[in-house]
Amino acid sequence: MTKVRVSELAAEFGIGADEVLGLLRTMDITARNPASVLTDDQVARARVRWEREKRNRTEPVVAEKAPAKKKAVAKKAAETTEAKPAAKKKVAAKKAAAAEPEPAPDAGADEPVKTTRRRRAADVQKAEEEAAAAQAAAEAAAAAAEAERAEKAAREAEEAAKAAKLAEEQAAARARADEAERLRQAELAAAREAAQPAPSTPAAEPPKAAAPAARPAAPDAPRPRPVPPAPPRPRPVSGLNLPPRPVASATPGGGMGGGRRDERGGSGGRPGAPAGSNFGPNATPSSGPRRGKKGKRVDQEQVTANISRTMRQMGGATGKRRGVRDDSAAREELAAMRAEIAAREKVTIRVNEFITVSELAESLKVPATQIVAFAFKHLGLMVTINQRMDFDQIELIASEFGYIAVREEDYAASAEEDEVKDAAEDLKPRPPVVTIMGHVDHGKTSLLDYIRKATVVAGEAGGITQHIGAYHVSLPDGRQITFLDTPGHEAFTAMRARGAQVTDIVVLVVAADDAVMPQTIEAISHAKNAGVPIIVAINKIDLPTANAMKVRQDLLQHGVVLEDFGGTTLASEISAKKGTGVKELLEQILLQAEILDLKANPDRRATGSVVEAQLDQGKGAVATILVQNGTLKVGDDFICGLHSGRVRALLDERGKQVKEAGPAVPVQVLGLTGVPMAGDQFIVVADAQEAREIAQRRERLDREAKSRRTAKGAVSLEDFMASAASGEKRQLKLLIKADQGGPAEALADALQQLSNEEVQVEVVARAVGAVTESDILLAKASGAIIIGFHVRPDTKARAAADREGVEIKLYRIIYEAVADVKAALEGLLRPEEKEVVFGEAEVRETFKVPKIGVIAGCSVRSGVINRQGRARVIRDGIEVYDGTIGSLRRFKDDVKEVKEGYECGIGIENFNDLKVGDVIEVYRTEEVARTLQPASAG
Numbered sequence: 001m002t003k004v005r006v007s008e009l010a011a012e013f014g015i016g017a018d019e020v021l022g023l024l025r026t027m028d029i030t031a032r033n034p035a036s037v038l039t040d041d042q043v044a045r046a047r048v049r050w051e052r053e054k055r056n057r058t059e060p061v062v063a064e065k066a067p068a069k070k071k072a073v074a075k076k077a078a079e080t081t082e083a084k085p086a087a088k089k090k091v092a093a094k095k096a097a098a099a100e101p102e103p104a105p106d107a108g109a110d111e112p113v114k115t116t117r118r119r120r121a122a123d124v125q126k127a128e129e130e131a132a133a134a135q136a137a138a139e140a141a142a143a144a145a146e147a148e149r150a151e152k153a154a155r156e157a158e159e160a161a162k163a164a165k166l167a168e169e170q171a172a173a174r175a176r177a178d179e180a181e182r183l184r185q186a187e188l189a190a191a192r193e194a195a196q197p198a199p200s201t202p203a204a205e206p207p208k209a210a211a212p213a214a215r216p217a218a219p220d221a222p223r224p225r226p227v228p229p230a231p232p233r234p235r236p237v238s239g240l241n242l243p244p245r246p247v248a249s250a251t252p253g254g255g256m257g258g259g260r261r262d263e264r265g266g267s268g269g270r271p272g273a274p275a276g277s278n279f280g281p282n283a284t285p286s287s288g289p290r291r292g293k294k295g296k297r298v299d300q301e302q303v304t305a306n307i308s309r310t311m312r313q314m315g316g317a318t319g320k321r322r323g324v325r326d327d328s329a330a331r332e333e334l335a336a337m338r339a340e341i342a343a344r345e346k347v348t349i350r351v352n353e354f355i356t357v358s359e360l361a362e363s364l365k366v367p368a369t370q371i372v373a374f375a376f377k378h379l380g381l382m383v384t385i386n387q388r389m390d391f392d393q394i395e396l397i398a399s400e401f402g403y404i405a406v407r408e409e410d411y412a413a414s415a416e417e418d419e420v421k422d423a424a425e426d427l428k429p430r431p432p433v434v435t436i437m438g439h440v441d442h443g444k445t446s447l448l449d450y451i452r453k454a455t456v457v458a459g460e461a462g463g464i465t466q467h468i469g470a471y472h473v474s475l476p477d478g479r480q481i482t483f484l485d486t487p488g489h490e491a492f493t494a495m496r497a498r499g500a501q502v503t504d505i506v507v508l509v510v511a512a513d514d515a516v517m518p519q520t521i522e523a524i525s526h527a528k529n530a531g532v533p534i535i536v537a538i539n540k541i542d543l544p545t546a547n548a549m550k551v552r553q554d555l556l557q558h559g560v561v562l563e564d565f566g567g568t569t570l571a572s573e574i575s576a577k578k579g580t581g582v583k584e585l586l587e588q589i590l591l592q593a594e595i596l597d598l599k600a601n602p603d604r605r606a607t608g609s610v611v612e613a614q615l616d617q618g619k620g621a622v623a624t625i626l627v628q629n630g631t632l633k634v635g636d637d638f639i640c641g642l643h644s645g646r647v648r649a650l651l652d653e654r655g656k657q658v659k660e661a662g663p664a665v666p667v668q669v670l671g672l673t674g675v676p677m678a679g680d681q682f683i684v685v686a687d688a689q690e691a692r693e694i695a696q697r698r699e700r701l702d703r704e705a706k707s708r709r710t711a712k713g714a715v716s717l718e719d720f721m722a723s724a725a726s727g728e729k730r731q732l733k734l735l736i737k738a739d740q741g742g743p744a745e746a747l748a749d750a751l752q753q754l755s756n757e758e759v760q761v762e763v764v765a766r767a768v769g770a771v772t773e774s775d776i777l778l779a780k781a782s783g784a785i786i787i788g789f790h791v792r793p794d795t796k797a798r799a800a801a802d803r804e805g806v807e808i809k810l811y812r813i814i815y816e817a818v819a820d821v822k823a824a825l826e827g828l829l830r831p832e833e834k835e836v837v838f839g840e841a842e843v844r845e846t847f848k849v850p851k852i853g854v855i856a857g858c859s860v861r862s863g864v865i866n867r868q869g870r871a872r873v874i875r876d877g878i879e880v881y882d883g884t885i886g887s888l889r890r891f892k893d894d895v896k897e898v899k900e901g902y903e904c905g906i907g908i909e910n911f912n913d914l915k916v917g918d919v920i921e922v923y924r925t926e927e928v929a930r931t932l933q934p935a936s937a938g
């Protein structure tokens with residue numbers, strides 16, 4: 001970890017250390033003084049925040065320029081009218097007042113004005129009352145003359161408009177739209193003014209803060225007599241928080257600007273366009289229900305709505321007198337806007353939050369390595385190619401590469417379902433939902449297993465037998481906790497990526513004989529980003545090398561302040577192996593849950609999230625749903641991701657049928673029309689027809705979104721050869737998985753060295769472990785081929801590879817892998833040896849048979865175990881032996897084959913190290929004549 005002090009960060013940002021300390025405070029990062037040392041994670045977060053802060057700071061500056069310009073225009077208009085008869089001057093002053101942007105505190109209001117405003121604040125109430133009285137009295141007197149005056153004022157306003165013509169021409173098309181609206185407001189204001197009493201009352205005196213633009217028109221010019229110094233703006237309007245009409249007239253483009261003001265970095269911005277739409281009280285309302293917190297993202301609908309509103313406004317303001325000229329102005333305006341939208345569309349990328357670096361790279365059409373380098377250099381973030389990023393980071397990176405990132409909702413799910421708010425009295429306490437995270441081998445699985453076994457209530461038939469991705473346990477006192485049985489951050493982020501925030505508490509497992517490791521840090525930042533409290537489980541304290549204090553101190557370095565150090569994070573010292581301290585850990589979880597005051601309403605239609613889903617040969621599509629609110633019952637119609645259905649049956653984690661499941665209870669749901677994705681929302685609806693319609697709509701939206709994405713197809717070595725033969729310069733991307741780190745590196749090096757001027761080998765990722773589904777997805781996204789060395793794909797990965805068309809090449813000798821890739825590079829691929837897997841059996845028990853060796857009592861998981869085939873033994877996804885079957889028996893009989901679902905005894909020739917849990921895969925190899933396939937498109 002590099003040490004970065006606050007003062008160094010301040011120097012890097014070019015601001016004071018105090019300011020950095022302030023920034024850190026807003027991010028809940030404790031740093032006492034400029035010499036305080038920050039962790040890498042904190043530095044990275046501070047950089048991201050500062051980048052955002054910097055942008056926010058620069059935007060108002062740009063915005064302020066426009067008001068200044070407007071002010072000048074208004075002043076000019078006022079000055080022009082100054083020379084004209086006095087009656088006109090009044091209108092000009094009025095107009096100038098109307099044209100003056102709202103002197104919002106951030107719009108650069110000068111200090112005296114502020115002081116005046118403060119001084120007057122106390123008088124406001126009184127003045128208001130007086131003004132109201134005066135206005136009421138005057139209204140009666142002025143009513144008769146009102147119509148005549150209004151007409152006159154309208155004529156004057158037209159004159160004023162002519163006077164402002166010069167200014168209008170200088171302004172851009174947008175300014176013209178503003179002007180039209182301003183004119184309309186001027187007419188209204190003039191009419192209103194006509195109804196006001198002529199003499200100034202204390203209340204009628206315009207406050208300087210409210211109408212500063214009136215001043216340039218008034219000060220030195222001798223006031224022409226016939227017209228009394230009529231108040232440009234009546235005080236009641238400005239003094240109170242009433243809808244500030246004249247100010248509103250100053251920024252009719254606020255709405256327009258709302259849709260256009262995202263021109264960060266100047267993209268698409270036109271000179272003279274009033275960028276000032278992000279100031280003034282009406283700027284925000286006019287920007288509509290914008291998603292996201294910053295309100296500066298492009299919103300196509302918003303822009304379109306603004307165009308039509310501008311058209312309406314222009315039509316309303318022009319009337320017959322200005323019809324012809326403004327019609328063409330409107331057309332011009334519209335054409336300019338359309339061009340602008342089209343230009344912006346070109347640099348707009350639509351992304352789902354939490355897309356991976358490689359997906360982002362694909363959208364930005366740059367190599368992923370550039371993004372990795374940029375994130376490291378400028379944001380201080382160490383990202384890997386398949387790491388997911390949050391929207392702020394995506395937005396920053398996209399803007400660096402000249403794109404505007406727009407958040408794309410998955411299937412606009414929320415808009416469709418009516419959000420029923422629960423009354424406080426309907427809410428009842430619910431169990432907490434816990435996810436266990438931590439570094440590899442720190443003991444997550446062991447802890448989950450121990451809890452699962454230890455907390456099974458005595459007498460519960462069979463205990464927890466099914467792995468359904470989640471289970472809930474009852475403590476002796478009846479309190480319950482739900483555990484998501486998918487340890488690791490991937491499941492957590494994958495669910496968050498789809499908008500499902502199901503976890504209430506994260507248990508962070510750190511091995512006491514190790515230290516805080518990269519994945520521990522990652523887990524901390526995942527939990528913090530999601531705003532989920534952490535409980536630390538310091539594991540393996542039974543080991544003599546355990547040093548719990550070191551773990552505590554390490555965690556402090558990473559912003560996790562345990563209770564012992566005066567923080568709020570709870571921690572337990574446990575041994576997942578022996579069960580020591582696990583009870584205390586569960587107590588802490590329940591304590592934390594009490595603090596969180598978790599509640600849900602069980603008496604409503606259920607909503608939940610998909611934890612896991614798969615296609616079961618017997619049951620069809622099956623999904624584990626964690627009910628988040630309401631109660632799910634058999635027979636309920638529902639919509640789930642892109643699918644709909646009716647609950648046919650509900651199964652709990654013991655495989656038992658249940659009739660219903662309440663909040664925070666996980667259940668397996670049967671009756672889906674398709675397999676949803678983890679994190680998909682599950683919503684019970686009143687009407688089956690409605691569910692089907694929503695599902696169809698979502699499917700269409702999903703298809704559209706998919707086709708928008710520039711998906712790259714999967715490649716195979718054959719494809720690569722074909723294109724190599726056609727003479728294209730190509731890149732062969734590889735994803736390497738090996739049983740150990742050393743061979744992975746060695747293989748990567750050896751393969752990369754095959755690159756030459758015409759062809760290049762790029763290793764997109766190398767890692768240790770079995771080939772998993774996420775490897776397939778990464779390979780698909782980056783157009784890579786998977787090279788497995790001494791590892792096997794699991795069943796899910798194999799299915800995914802078939803589905804996605806990703807090629808997996810498995811090797812046991814580095815030389816063979818290198819030779820194959822080399823042959824592919826040279827366009828000389830040897831006939832392919834294709835492997836056909838007959839079936840898989842899982843070892844349930846082992847027996848030592850004298851003179852024969854170890855026989856494994858197995859259950860055939862899939863396919864057929866065939867005596868003729870070769871057998872390989874797989875332990876934890878890693879191949880440990882490859883040989884032939886020595887004996888295959890069912891009961892006492894030797895058999896040729898055993899089918900799925902049956903039990904049998906298997907002996908492997910010359911291999912006695914079979915263990916419970918091993919998988920025996922039986923296969924045969926075939927030599928297949930190589931065919932060149934056309935490149936498949938995604």
Ligand SMILES: Nc1nc2c(ncn2[C@@H]2O[C@H](COP(=O)(O)OP(=O)(O)OP(=O)(O)O)[C@@H](O)[C@H]2O)c(=O)[nH]1
Nearest residue numbers: 439440441442443444445446539540543575576577
């Ligand atoms: N001595 C001791 N060993 C433990 C304890 N908890 C886990 N282990 C061992 O640590 C190793 C890793 O434990 P796992 O539970 O598989 O760790 P994990 O974090 O789930 O690992 P991954 O699934 O690979 O991420 C296993 O060999 C466990 O037996 C413990 O409390 N004490």
